[in-house]
Amino acid sequence: MKLHIHHETVYRYDAALLHSAQLLRLTPRADRDQQVIDWSLALPAPASASDDAYGNRQHLLVLDTPGDTIRIVAEGTVETRSNVSADQPLPAELFLRPTPLTGCDAALTAFAEGYRTLVTHHGREALLDLMADLLDRMPYLPGQTDATTTAAAAYALGQGVCQDHAHVFIAACRLLGIPARYVSGYLYTEHDGHVASHAWAQAWTGNRWDGFDVSNNCTPDERYVRLALGLDYLEAGPVRGVRRGGGTESLQSLAKVALMDQQ
Amino acid sequence: MHRIEPPAASIYDEMLASDLAVRPHYDEFLRWLNQQSAETLSQRRQEAELLFHRVGITFAVYGDDNDAERLIPFDTIPRILPADEWQRLEAGLRQRVAALNAFLHDIYHDGHILKAGLIPAEQVLANAQYQTAMRGVNLPHGIYSHISGVDVIRHNDGDCYVLEDNLRVPSGVSYMLENRKMMMRLFPELFARHAVAPVEHYPSLLLDTLRHATFADNPTVVVLTPGHYNSAYFEHAFLAQQMGVELVEGRDLFVRNDRVFMRTTAGHKQVDVIYRRVDDNFLDPLAFRSDSSLGVPGLLAAYRAGNVILANAIGTGVADDKSIYPYVPDMVRFYLDEEPLLKNVPTWQCRKPADLSHVLANLDDLVVKEVHGAGGYGMLIGPKASRAEIAEFRCRIIADPANYIAQPTLALSTCPTFVEEGIAPRHIDLRPFVLAGKEVKIVPGGLARVALQRGSLVVNSSQGGGTKDAWVLEA
Numbered sequence: 001m002k003l004h005i006h007h008e009t010v011y012r013y014d015a016a017l018l019h020s021a022q023l024l025r026l027t028p029r030a031d032r033d034q035q036v037i038d039w040s041l042a043l044p045a046p047a048s049a050s051d052d053a054y055g056n057r058q059h060l061l062v063l064d065t066p067g068d069t070i071r072i073v074a075e076g077t078v079e080t081r082s083n084v085s086a087d088q089p090l091p092a093e094l095f096l097r098p099t100p101l102t103g104c105d106a107a108l109t110a111f112a113e114g115y116r117t118l119v120t121h122h123g124r125e126a127l128l129d130l131m132a133d134l135l136d137r138m139p140y141l142p143g144q145t146d147a148t149t150t151a152a153a154a155y156a157l158g159q160g161v162c163q164d165h166a167h168v169f170i171a172a173c174r175l176l177g178i179p180a181r182y183v184s185g186y187l188y189t190e191h192d193g194h195v196a197s198h199a200w201a202q203a204w205t206g207n208r209w210d211g212f213d214v215s216n217n218c219t220p221d222e223r224y225v226r227l228a229l230g231l232d233y234l235e236a237g238p239v240r241g242v243r244r245g246g247g248t249e250s251l252q253s254l255a256k257v258a259l260m261d262q263q
Numbered sequence: 264m265h266r267i268e269p270p271a272a273s274i275y276d277e278m279l280a281s282d283l284a285v286r287p288h289y290d291e292f293l294r295w296l297n298q299q300s301a302e303t304l305s306q307r308r309q310e311a312e313l314l315f316h317r318v319g320i321t322f323a324v325y326g327d328d329n330d331a332e333r334l335i336p337f338d339t340i341p342r343i344l345p346a347d348e349w350q351r352l353e354a355g356l357r358q359r360v361a362a363l364n365a366f367l368h369d370i371y372h373d374g375h376i377l378k379a380g381l382i383p384a385e386q387v388l389a390n391a392q393y394q395t396a397m398r399g400v401n402l403p404h405g406i407y408s409h410i411s412g413v414d415v416i417r418h419n420d421g422d423c424y425v426l427e428d429n430l431r432v433p434s435g436v437s438y439m440l441e442n443r444k445m446m447m448r449l450f451p452e453l454f455a456r457h458a459v460a461p462v463e464h465y466p467s468l469l470l471d472t473l474r475h476a477t478f479a480d481n482p483t484v485v486v487l488t489p490g491h492y493n494s495a496y497f498e499h500a501f502l503a504q505q506m507g508v509e510l511v512e513g514r515d516l517f518v519r520n521d522r523v524f525m526r527t528t529a530g531h532k533q534v535d536v537i538y539r540r541v542d543d544n545f546l547d548p549l550a551f552r553s554d555s556s557l558g559v560p561g562l563l564a565a566y567r568a569g570n571v572i573l574a575n576a577i578g579t580g581v582a583d584d585k586s587i588y589p590y591v592p593d594m595v596r597f598y599l600d601e602e603p604l605l606k607n608v609p610t611w612q613c614r615k616p617a618d619l620s621h622v623l624a625n626l627d628d629l630v631v632k633e634v635h636g637a638g639g640y641g642m643l644i645g646p647k648a649s650r651a652e653i654a655e656f657r658c659r660i661i662a663d664p665a666n667y668i669a670q671p672t673l674a675l676s677t678c679p680t681f682v683e684e685g686i687a688p689r690h691i692d693l694r695p696f697v698l699a700g701k702e703v704k705i706v707p708g709g710l711a712r713v714a715l716q717r718g719s720l721v722v723n724s725s726q727g728g729g730t731k732d733a734w735v736l737e738a
Contacts, residue, residue: 021518021560023549048521050564053398060549060561062519091374093388094395231395234553242548242560 001222002037002079003188007197007255009239011070015247020063022241025184025228026074027057032081034226039076054090056228056236068246072239077260080222092204095179101232102171105152111137112172119176124205127173128219131212134168140215147233162199163233165214169201170232179204182236183211186225188257197238197255202229225257264297265304267679268687275419275676276688277342288345288736291456296340304339307449308681311337314445336729337442338680339449342691342711346738349460352415352423352695353705355604358595360411360697363428363582365598367407371397371578376597382590387581391635394543394578396550400567402576403478404701409574410469410538411697412436412710415605417676424606424673426692427588430579432540435710435724436696437498440465440505442710442732458737460707465696466505468706472698473506473536477572482535485509485525487516489541489557494725499540513541518561521568536572543577585668586612586634608673614665622669623660626653629669631660644720646672675720678731680713690714692722693733707735 007026024047030036041047044066047059063070098104104112111134118126141159149157151171154164166182173180180203187198200213200220211220230236243249269283270276278289285293296304315334344352369375370387377384387393412433414426443462447454473484488499490512503510515526516534524531539546545555550563565571581587589610595603611618611629622629626645633641643656660667677688695709711733712722722728 021549023561023564048564048568050521050568051399052567053395058564060518060521060564062517062561090395090398091384091388093385094393096385096389097391097393240549240553242553 001188002077002260003186003223003225004077004258004260005075005186005196005225005255006258007074007186007253009072009074009251009253012250012252013068013246013248014250015068016245017063017066017068017070017243018245020061020066020070020241020243020246022061022070022239024059024061024072024239025056025236026059026072026238027227028076028078028185029055029057029226029228034081035079037077037079039074039078042071042073042075044070044072052230054228054230054235056230058228078225080225082222092179095181095204095231096174096177097231098171098174099232099234100150101234102151102167102174104171104175105156108152108155108168108171109175111155112175115172116176119178124203124210127178127203127205127210127212130172131169131214132217134165134172134214135217138165138168140165147237162213162215163237166199166201167232169203169212169214173201173203181209181229182232183220183226183229184233184236184238185227186255186257187213187216188223188225188259196257197253198224199233199237200224265301265686268685270677270688273419274674274688275417275421277417277676277678277691279679288343292341292343292453295453295456304681308339311339311445311449314448315441318441335438335724336715337445338713338729338731339446340679340681340686341446341732341734342678342693343734343736344708346736349707349735351604353707355423356413356415356695356697356705357703358599358601358604359413359425359428359591360408360699360703362591362594362598363411363430364405364407364699366594367576367579367582368402368405369598370581371400371407376594379597381593381597382587386586390581390584390586392543392578392580392584394581396563396567397576397578400576401569403476403572406476406699407576408579408582409472409476409576409699411699412694413697414692414694415709416673416692419674419676422606424608425591426608426673427585428583428591429694430575430583432542432575433694433696434495434498434540435694435712435730436465437501438730439696439706439708439710439733440501442730446732457734460735460737462706462708465706466502468698468704469502469538470506470508472700472704473538473574475700476574477535479535483508483525483532484536484538485511485516485534487511487513487537487539487541489545493540495540502538508538513556513558516559516562518559518565521561521565521570523559523562523565523571534571536574538574543580546573546577584634585610585632586614586665588668608670611669613660613667613669618669619660619664622667623657625669626657628672630672631656631667631669634666634668640725644672647718647720672720675714675722678711678713680715680729680731682715682717687717689717690720690722691731708733 047061115130145160151167154160170180184199202209228236408430412429486503523534544551545557547558547562548555549560592603613619629645631643675690678691679686680689691713698704711731713729714722715729
């Protein structure tokens with residue numbers, strides 16, 4: 001599937017911003033299942049590019065005199081194939097450790113433990129059940145969680161967005177001894193209205209990484225474009241920044257994914 | 264003659280043998296001591312205290328609100344090591360640090376030791392101290408731990424054991440240096456009567472090690488401190504001043520084009536080597552803890568690009584973690600094809616069911632430690648603990664077995680020490696500082712720590728321990 005993506009992110013500040021440093025993970029990964037045909041970033045200043053240890057392409061954008069707005073546009077075309085086992089040479093065990101965002105409290109532990117026997121015997125099939133159960137327990141509902149909400153807090157709240165769903169699913173997997181990781185990216189949907197910027201999880205099912213999109217209760221296919229992966233949102237989210245000054249920050253992010261003509 | 268309280272029968276004393284005969288390397292010291300009047304010695308001790316206050320060597324103690332900064336007590340009776348004993352110890356330290364550096368290089372590259380099945384991969388790769396960010400990074404000479412502070416104790420069998428390898432930001436070397444200066448000032452005649460191996464060139468060896476940690480020509484070296492609220496701030500300032508390099512905080516540095524620069528009155532200057540005394544998690548708010556104001560945004564990217572060297576490297580903590588400690592002798596055999604020269608303390612890993620049941624059945628006799636703990640916090644010393652303390656610890660272990668290891672209660676050796684009642688044996692350890700670069704350098708001796716309370720086995724300064732000058736006698 002050939003997809004065109006246009007993703008504009010605008011940060012606005014109500015006071016003078018003195019200094020800003022942002023790490024951008026806004027370049028799709030190029031691998032066996034995903035080919036980047038063209039891609040460009042429009043940034044307010046030159047940024048240095050590098051690959052992190054997970055193989056994510058990142059740009060470090062440092063602004064000394066940023067004014068009151070930072071506009072970031074990522075745009076390009078990606079051709080996707082399946083979306084199951086985009087492999088990379090890292091040992092799966094690296095994705096076993098809980099992070100502050102993906103730890104379990106008593107309630108989340110109880111939920112995950114309920115699946116231990118099933119998962120031991122049925123692997124991926126059981127994780128599909130866990131995913132469906134999870135979405136029942138915490139339906140997709142924006143507004144109550146933010147970038148700092150932990151898996152345990154979102155689970156307790158009984159609702160969340162894709163990021164929370166991914167975190168809770170990952171926390172449950174790791175508790176059960178299954179390596180799991182966070183993936184951020186884009187999702188193409190035929191009907192408008194659903195956000196195109198997205199996040200989901202992958203779990204190691206013995207010999208491959210299987211995708212689990214809790215928010216949509218489905219397994220990612222060629223409609224999904226992967227930007228970055230990591231232990232959690234902090235390691236794989238599209239933008240991570242620190243700043244001095246600026247007062248209150250407001251963020252507007254709009255991603256559009258369009259299907260290109262099939263040739 | 265001063266009365267010296269004899270050591271306990273089951274304990275090795277550094278000065279007195281079991282028949283109370285003076286060990287030969289203490290002969291001359293004891294002869295001198297007996298020529299001094301009690302008044303003179305007492306005066307000297309007061310003088311030392313006054314001088315230390317003036318120098319400003321203090322140590323912030325966590326959990327002590329009334330007296331947050333206090334002096335670490337200094338004892339004027341040195342720990343003396345004969346030349347041959349030090350040579351053996353030194354060879355063992357070189358070997359151990361070489362193996363630990365080889366291990367760190369291996370686990371951030373191909374992981375041969377994991378593939379060989381010597382250490383369970385999960386124990387290393389899922390360890391909270393393992394930093395995935397270090398994968399794909401190649402360091403000059405393969406050195407990760409440039410500065411290691413290895414804690415060594417002597418058991419009642421007379422042998423030295425390594426208690427822990429401190430490979431993150433080991434501290435205490437400033438006390439080693441100040442203690443020697445103090446002894447030379449108080450008792451110059453002692454140094455005329457003994458051939459004590461010098462330690463005062465440590466800062467120049469350290470600078471040398473840091474300068475050779477990079478391939479950059481004429482590198483700029485800085486010391487990065489969390490700031491003056493840190494318990495070891497004195498040491499950070501001291502070492503920077505002794506080496507003649509800048510002492511900086513995170514806000515003094517910035518990253519541009521994957522390079523690190525320092526703000527100076529004369530403009531910006533690129534930094535090549537950072538002797539960082541800031542923990543991994545606080546180094547870069549874009550990569551580790553987002554709320555850290557102690558670090559430098561973008562530092563990790565600059566580091567991964569090879570444009571700056573951090574000493575020690577990020578992610579060394581996985582090698583000195585108490586859950587990995589039991590495997591160090593295997594590392595020596597695996598990487599160096601040698602037998603370990605230094606002994607490890609036998610360790611039970613509570614994550615293993617058989618070990619766990621042994622530990623729970625023997626809590627009265629064991630020392631139990633948190634795998635990520637340090638500084639003598641979060642540990643249980645079975646023989647010294649109350650019933651309630653043991654019961655509480657038992658619950659903690661059962662709730663999270665993988666978080667604990669246990670060891671037999673070692674009978675740390677004692678050394679005569681000035682206390683209220685006179686001169687009495689107190690338990691001690693030794694932290695030599697190993698500098699690793701193209702070559703390995705160790706100043707003879709190290710920081711000798713002493714537990715000042717009778718019978719106490721906890722020498723950590725954070726737990727009320729004191730220090731001594733450590734002498735290595737030249738052959």
